[in-house]
Amino acid sequence: MCSPHRFGFFVRSLMAAASSLAELRAKIELDLRGRVVSPFNYRDRNVFEVVSTGIPSLDAVVGGWPRGAMTEICGPPCSGRTSVLLSALAARTAEGETCALIDARDSFDPAVASAAGVALEQVLWVRCQNADQALRATDLLIQAGGFGMVAVDLSDVAPKIVRYVPLNAWFRFRRAVEDTPTILMVMEQEANAKTCASLVLRLEARPGEWSEAGSSRGGCDFLRDSMGRLFRGFEVGADVVRTRVQDVNEVMAINQFSSWRTAGFDAGAGSRLERVAGFKAATNWSEVRG
Amino acid sequence: MKFEDKKGSINVVAPASCRHFLSVVKKFMAFACIYIAGFLVQAVARSEPSLRGDRVALALLSGKAPLWNVVAANAAAVRAGVQLGMTKAQVAEFCGVEVRHRAEAQEKATHAALLDVAWSISPRVEDTAADTIVVDLDGLFSLLGGDEEIARVLMERVMSVGVAPNIAIASNIEAAILVARGFSGISILPLGEEAARLGVLPVRVLSSDAEILETLDRWGIQTLRGLAELPVLQLSERVGQRGVLLHELARGARVRALVLAQSSLTFEEEMELDEAVEELEPLSFLLGRLLDQVCARLESRALAVQTIRVLFELEPSFEKDVQSLNDESRKKTAPREFTKVLTLPVAMRDAKVLLKLLRLSLQSDAPKSPIQKIRMTAEAASPRTAQSGLFVPRGPDPEKLELTVARLGKLVGESNVGVAELIDTHRAENFRVARWTCGAIAREADGRVRKGSRKRKAAAGVYAEDSHALTESVAKLSPAGFRMLRPPLVANVEVDGESSRRPSRVSFSGMRGDVIAASGPWRSSGEWWQEDGWDHDEWDLTIDFGKKAEPREQKLERIGLVAMNVNVHRRTKIPEPSPWPRHGVYRIFYDLPRKSWFVRGFYD
Numbered sequence: 001m002c003s004p005h006r007f008g009f010f011v012r013s014l015m016a017a018a019s020s021l022a023e024l025r026a027k028i029e030l031d032l033r034g035r036v037v038s039p040f041n042y043r044d045r046n047v048f049e050v051v052s053t054g055i056p057s058l059d060a061v062v063g064g065w066p067r068g069a070m071t072e073i074c075g076p077p078c079s080g081r082t083s084v085l086l087s088a089l090a091a092r093t094a095e096g097e098t099c100a101l102i103d104a105r106d107s108f109d110p111a112v113a114s115a116a117g118v119a120l121e122q123v124l125w126v127r128c129q130n131a132d133q134a135l136r137a138t139d140l141l142i143q144a145g146g147f148g149m150v151a152v153d154l155s156d157v158a159p160k161i162v163r164y165v166p167l168n169a170w171f172r173f174r175r176a177v178e179d180t181p182t183i184l185m186v187m188e189q190e191a192n193a194k195t196c197a198s199l200v201l202r203l204e205a206r207p208g209e210w211s212e213a214g215s216s217r218g219g220c221d222f223l224r225d226s227m228g229r230l231f232r233g234f235e236v237g238a239d240v241v242r243t244r245v246q247d248v249n250e251v252m253a254i255n256q257f258s259s260w261r262t263a264g265f266d267a268g269a270g271s272r273l274e275r276v277a278g279f280k281a282a283t284n285w286s287e288v289r290g
Numbered sequence: 291m292k293f294e295d296k297k298g299s300i301n302v303v304a305p306a307s308c309r310h311f312l313s314v315v316k317k318f319m320a321f322a323c324i325y326i327a328g329f330l331v332q333a334v335a336r337s338e339p340s341l342r343g344d345r346v347a348l349a350l351l352s353g354k355a356p357l358w359n360v361v362a363a364n365a366a367a368v369r370a371g372v373q374l375g376m377t378k379a380q381v382a383e384f385c386g387v388e389v390r391h392r393a394e395a396q397e398k399a400t401h402a403a404l405l406d407v408a409w410s411i412s413p414r415v416e417d418t419a420a421d422t423i424v425v426d427l428d429g430l431f432s433l434l435g436g437d438e439e440i441a442r443v444l445m446e447r448v449m450s451v452g453v454a455p456n457i458a459i460a461s462n463i464e465a466a467i468l469v470a471r472g473f474s475g476i477s478i479l480p481l482g483e484e485a486a487r488l489g490v491l492p493v494r495v496l497s498s499d500a501e502i503l504e505t506l507d508r509w510g511i512q513t514l515r516g517l518a519e520l521p522v523l524q525l526s527e528r529v530g531q532r533g534v535l536l537h538e539l540a541r542g543a544r545v546r547a548l549v550l551a552q553s554s555l556t557f558e559e560e561m562e563l564d565e566a567v568e569e570l571e572p573l574s575f576l577l578g579r580l581l582d583q584v585c586a587r588l589e590s591r592a593l594a595v596q597t598i599r600v601l602f603e604l605e606p607s608f609e610k611d612v613q614s615l616n617d618e619s620r621k622k623t624a625p626r627e628f629t630k631v632l633t634l635p636v637a638m639r640d641a642k643v644l645l646k647l648l649r650l651s652l653q654s655d656a657p658k659s660p661i662q663k664i665r666m667t668a669e670a671a672s673p674r675t676a677q678s679g680l681f682v683p684r685g686p687d688p689e690k691l692e693l694t695v696a697r698l699g700k701l702v703g704e705s706n707v708g709v710a711e712l713i714d715t716h717r718a719e720n721f722r723v724a725r726w727t728c729g730a731i732a733r734e735a736d737g738r739v740r741k742g743s744r745k746r747k748a749a750a751g752v753y754a755e756d757s758h759a760l761t762e763s764v765a766k767l768s769p770a771g772f773r774m775l776r777p778p779l780v781a782n783v784e785v786d787g788e789s790s791r792r793p794s795r796v797s798f799s800g801m802r803g804d805v806i807a808a809s810g811p812w813r814s815s816g817e818w819w820q821e822d823g824w825d826h827d828e829w830d831l832t833i834d835f836g837k838k839a840e841p842r843e844q845k846l847e848r849i850g851l852v853a854m855n856v857n858v859h860r861r862t863k864i865p866e867p868s869p870w871p872r873h874g875v876y877r878i879f880y881d882l883p884r885k886s887w888f889v890r891g892f893y894d
Contacts, residue, residue, distance in 0.1 A: 054768065055768045077773075077874060077892060077894060078873070078874030078875065078892055078893060078894050079894065080770075080771070080894060081771070081894055082771025082772065082773050082894035083768055083769065083770050083771040083894065084771075085771060086768075086769055086771050087768045087769070097685070098685040098686055106706075106774075106776050107773040107774050107775065107776065107891070108710075108773075108774070109772050109773065109774045109891065110710035110711075110712060110721040111712060111720055111721065112769070112771065112772040113710075114712055115769065116769035116771075117769070120709060120710045120711070120712070121709050121711075121727075123709065123710070124695070124707070124708070124709065124726055125707070125708065125709065125710050125723065126698055126702060126706065126707050127702060127706040127707070127723070128702050128706070129702070133701060133702050136701055137698055137701060137702065140694050140697055140698055140701070141694060141698075143694075144686055144687075144690050144691055144693075144694040145686060145687070145690070146684060146685050146686030146687055146690075146691070147685075147686060155773070155894070156773070181684070207806070207832060207873050208807070208832050208874075208875040208893065210807050210809065210832070229807065229808070229809040230809060231770075231809055231830045231875060231893070233770050234770065234875065234893070
């Protein structure tokens with residue numbers, strides 16, 4: 001047993017150490033004030049608030065788009081990336097959120113987006129000419145803050161160019177959206193952001209589905225082949241390449257696969273019903289030509 | 291009937307039954323007068339803060355060159371020996387005296403600023419003179435407190451617009467004006483003590499009429515007390531009604547109604563430069579000063595800027611000067627002007643943000659010549675509400691976003707940033723890019739949460755409408771995206787036969803594929819009467835590209851042969867599998883006038 005004198009010394013030493021630790025902690029907090037919110041509080045960076053993707057079958061696999069994190073959607077052309085983007089924009093704008101779309105190669109079609117349910121007046125559209133402009137615009141928009149979703153569409157940029165984007169740019173984007181309600185979605189042909197992306201999906205699509213040719217609509221072969229048909233859509237599959245999205249009660253596993261079907265429509269020349277009208281006009285034209 | 295109280299008579303004609311009422315009203319009636327001593331000097335110093343205060347001696351010149359004379363000088367200049375009427379050469383001999391020209395535009399702006407301050411306190415304001423404003427304080431005591439509080443608030447607000455005022459509060463308008471002109475700082479004249487307090491003032495505060503002042507001087511009347519002690523009847527016999535009026539003023543007993551001034555929602559500030567400014571940095575410094583003044587005025591009236599218009603008067607170029615020497619008629623041509631208009635989607639009052647927006651706008655489109663004069667006009671509107679609803683998702687800060695949009699406009703071009711608006715046309719590019727209006731979103735966001743969900747449901751309903759083609763289950767599917775190729779790619783298309791024109795093989799951008807399925811032709815034509823009319827036959831095609839799916843340029847980039855300048859045909863092994871799809875659904879069209887095929891885009 002230690003003597004009361006020694007015990008008192010021990011307690012005093014502990015108290016002195018505790019007070020010096022408290023001073024040290026206060027000093028560190030003071031130094032980091034304005035840069036780090038609470039340096040001594042542990043925060044699990046893998047717990048994100050997730051919101052619906054707008055596609056139920058995709059929600060079932062990935063849980064939704066994580067807020068305050070970067071999501072990469074990659075895949076070759078015609079793999080369904082734009083369909084995913086439109087569903088996400090429609091879901092976010094339906095909730096009244098303001099979104100931004102940085103279009104690296106100016107390939108966004110507002111008519112199709114509107115027909116898909118996107119509230120265009122809530123989407124700030126930035127039409128860029130190259131990847132450099134797109135990355136600069138992304139930086140500006142993320143720093144402005146307040147957006148529900150910032151989508152960067154690098155789909156039509158050659159993969160080699162996107163590969164040259166320095167890793168610190170992706171880190172900066174990730175840090176900028178951290179602790180904000182913004183969903184940063186990057187669409188490209190292959191994943192480049194490495195560990196900066198909290199969720200990486202690779203998409204692939206099956207061949208397009210067409211409605212049956214209208215055999216009774218005309219006498220010519222080409223009419224049966226082409227004029228009575230309509231593009232109905234295609235099936236899209238999504239492979240979860242990487243995920244760090246961890247819901248509070250659920251841990252997502254990688255290499256899960258989800259698939260869903262898209263529905264084709266025509267918004268460029270009006271509604272699909274107008275297309276049927278176009279079919280009739282074309283029939284007359286072909287008869288005249290024939 | 292003349293109503294008289296204990297202290298003297300006032301010219302209010304009223305029946306006897308109203309006497310008590312009038313005495314009660316008079317007890318609570320109060321007016322404040324804002325008077326700017328040395329108004330001309332302070333107006334100039336307002337735009338040049340370094341000239342403010344009594345330490346800097348400042349003299350103002352006016353007149354036509356070269357006959358400039360001193361028309362105003364501050365106390366420091368008078369102490370230094372500057373006198374009114376001196377010529378420019380005489381003033382130049384004084385060391386340490388700053389000399390400026392009288393600026394009528396700045397006087398007007400200062401006067402407008404004073405009116406704004408007065409309107410910020412009360413809607414009942416009289417525009418008495420350029421340097422004198424009278425405010426009715428009726429009903430303000432419950433809002434701002436007592437006389438002292440009101441006077442202090444007025445003093446602070448006037449100081450915030452860059453001038454030092456004299457503030458006086460009295461029970462009638464004329465007494466308040468006289469006290470403000472006679473005493474510096476804040477003066478409060480208690481009810482019933484008007485004659486006693488005004489008595490010490492010299493008679494020259496009453497009138498600038500030299501004849502009557504000379505008459506009073508001959509009588510030995512130097513102060514208002516002396517004038518007030520004169521018998522009214524004899525005074526009117528000698529000087530006339532003018533004398534009676536002065537007698538009432540001297541006693542502080544003159545009562546009149548307030549002549550109300552009408553407020554305006556346009557705020558104007560102007561600055562004329564001694565030397566023309568060409569570079570953006572010094573110009574932004576001047577713009578910042580003007581914006582500070584405009585925003586201070588707006589703040590005093592709880593308003594914000596909706597549109598700001600800056601008119602730059604440019605210095606005539608050298609070539610024009612030479613021409614004007616030869617041509618007499620060109621000497622009188624109006625100076626060249628350059629206007630910059632900034633229409634804000636949300637009303638704002640942050641001078642720093644406004645300055646950044648102006649700078650960005652000037653960087654993209656700067657005036658071609660040096661600037662001589664700047665005139666800034668702001669159209670005011672009510673400031674936006676910070677919170678439009680409890681259940682509205684938090685959006686971007688409008689001020690910050692406006693700045694971001696301006697920066698984006700500088701990066702990608704102003705026409706390439708905004709909101710897509712659909713146009714009622716069958717043209718392929720059936721949209722226009724409109725200006726981003728965040729304010730409208732904030733106002734309508736609450737309604738849009740519901741409207742957006744309806745819209746989405748309506749969009750899904752598009753598929754469900756036509757029951758013969760699509761079942762109900764299809765209506766629940768997510769929409770297929772479409773990517774436009776701008777401009778459309780030129781394609782080589784092989785058709786089945788001359789009569790059918792059904793595409794069988796398509797090649798574009800180094801890729802070549804067979805058509806597996808086709809839908810079309812869908813003819814679309816319109817606006818043939820215009821130059822950009824269209825006449826197209828559209829096709830939706832499923833194209834199988836086989837092994838040659840990847841575009842040639844992209845393949846070269848991928849395997850790195852472009853940089854190495856290696857013959858492509860000798861290389862057989864490709865290091866990684868091609869990311870380009872074997873097949874895809876493309877939309878191509880045949881342009882009938884140009885007789886060419888183009889690829890409009892693809893489903894993605």
